[in-house]
Amino acid sequence: MGNAVIDGDHKAFIELANLIHMCHESGDDKQALMPSLLTVLNEYVGGHFLREEKALRSVRYSHFDEHRRKHDLFRGRLKVICEEYSSGYRSVVNDLHNLVAGWLVNHILSDDMRYRTWLSRATVDNRPLAFLSMEAESSARESGDGDRRNALANNRPY
DSSP: OOOHHHHHHHHHHHHHHHHHHHHHHTOHHHHTTHHHHHHHHHHHHHHHHHHHHHHHHHTTOTTHHHHHHHHHHHHHHHHHHHHHHHTTOGGGGTTHHHHHHHHHHHHIIIIIHHHTTTOOGGGSOOSOHHHHHHHHHHHHHHTSSSOHHHHHHTTOOO
């Protein structure tokens, strides 16, 4: 993509997808890790999407709303998978690796490449993803209905 911070996030995202795949394929002995991996994936997605959205908002990216909608759709799919898994439907993770890796590659090549010329090092929050994840979670709680998008849409601090 051309931005070291965001590229690093993308690489970590692929590694996490591969770890989920390995855990799923390894059988019962590693299945106990899956809830933790799903939690990490959710936190990662929240932090990374917040990083991108903050950067895009700061440069008044002309396709910001469309880009955020795509993030929201993926976030929603992931939330449903996690909820179903927690409810005992273990098979929902059968294709999670392909969903995550496929979505990410498509998103980078089609959507993220559109904004690459808009961003510079200065516009991307380079704090570790753990901090951004906590900020994304905090924003979601503060928005009342658990929806971080409201905080962004209403220009409240995030």
